[in-house]
Amino acid sequence: MKKRSFGFSLLLAAFVMLSACSTGTETNNGTAENVGDNQAADGKVTIGLSISTQNNPFFVTLKEGAEKAAAEAGAELIVVDAQDDTAKQISGIEDLIQKKVDVILINPTDGDAVVTAVEAANDANIPVITVDRAANGGTVVSHIASDNVKGGQMAGDYILEALGGKGNIVELQGTAGTSAARDRGEGFHKAVDGKDGVKVVASQPADFDRAKGLSVMENILQSNGDIQAVFAHNDEMALGALQAIEAAGKTDIIVVGFDATADAVTAVNAGTLAATVAQKPEAIGQKAIETAVKVAGGETVETAIPVELELVTKP
Template sequence: MPPYKEGRERMKRKHSVWMMILVALMAVSLIGCGTTQSNLENKDTAKPAGKITIGFSVSTLNNPFFVTLKDGADKAAKAAGADLVVVDAGDNTAKQISDIEDLIQKKVSVLLINPTDSAAVVSAVESANKANIPVITVDRASNGGKVVSHIASDNVKGGSMAADYILKTLGDKGNIVELQGIAGTSAARDRGQGFHNVVDGKAGVKVVASQPADFDRAKGLKVMENILQGNKNIQAVFAHNDEMALGALSAIQAAGKNNILVVGFDATDDAVKAVKDGKMAATVAQKPDLIGKTALETALKVAKGEKVAASIPVELQLITK
């Protein structure tokens, strides 16, 4: 082979060798970079070992009772080192169902649900059942689906306590107004049932009006104003919650009828103050912070595979001056 051709061949072989070395180095570099990125992604997205995440769908945080209930659950979660994801339905059934679906997608360990509507929430409970996520209802029950446990006060007993107090104060006679909660909620149904178990058929006692005000203070005010216009002879009001009771109280004060007894339910701070000031006659204390705490602690037991009672009652207390 001529010398110049031999030299050209040596150059080609050297060039090929260097190209092979360069390609090998690049491959090693890419593999290293890919491994590092994967490790970083895993580090960022991985949950701490043994961390329990509880999802909590609350009917509304525009009500002091449910704010206190949520706070009770939050404190218990922090004490136990668990994550609590709270979503606010804003008293909107469709939003609550959507919120619960989101919590299911997040694969929470257990779902706590405080329904806006006991019937409408059934489909969301069933969705959680299909995803094998345990469901615990709080304060208000679900009309269907599989629920591991229900944490609430005995609302029937609370309604009866309110009625007994009213009748005792009035001497078993008088005209009473009932302000109902949101139709379809177990709380409204049970409190109303307890109230009527005592007053219905009682000689000398008449429920002259029984209307919904949706657990809302402004609606309680408006509904009571309308009732007062058509009924001049009223001795007492039983409201299914304190927000409606306080609304009714404002209407009563504006009408100058300060001799009407007002009894609420929940023992919120505003209501307890009104009782102490002699403006409201009484309120049934449901202890929302204890309900929230009990619900969270029960959820942790369920997440750990422990058995819990199907119904866990939280004690009630009548608050009077």
């Protein structure tokens, strides 16, 4: 009886030891899975970037700035291109949510339409940061952009000075529903509205697109030949407008753009584009990544992070 009791005790001790080892393994797995809400076990931050389009040099530069900053920070960056399609952007953000990224950066195609995607990220406990353009709803941790109202006003003030306070002006608007178009237009009108001798004779959308800037400007010139200046909400439309103006032989018309893309700066230096407002897209992309890394690490960040503007004119 004593021998059987001793054997039973050994078996019981072995069982307890095995159970302890098994319990320890489960605890380690649980800890690994719970490093942050979504963050990988190795501590590497994964950031999703939903960008409105890669057909615009401004956003290409913004993406490149983000990629460079992500590499320097040791973070993984997943970029999805909406191709200026709201439905495609929402689908892309849903994919990022499914991938359980730590933070999502959104450059909206439409500030209203993107709200459902922002709310979906909120429901998944993934922080959202908007870049260059704002979302009109949902919870956003931070918005990183230039002061587009101030930039539009800078452009308007420059045009007023260049015209000597007198003349007819055309405004080429960006894509309806974007905060950039709304804010740049607001700033421009703050500068020029109510000024004696100055009149905005046409204000039409060209969707931030060079080809549309060309066609819209052609139509405006056909209906109204008495134009002294053009303000375009971005450089792509400004460069399209320049093509129409040059084809019409009206090279005395002042054209001002916005973004300071490489093509626009070249045109400014050549004297064909009067000025452009430099928004520094690379810096916007860089700040977006730096902010995302901080948010993923649990740090508190500013709700609005501005990027400096400057007016670029011929030296």
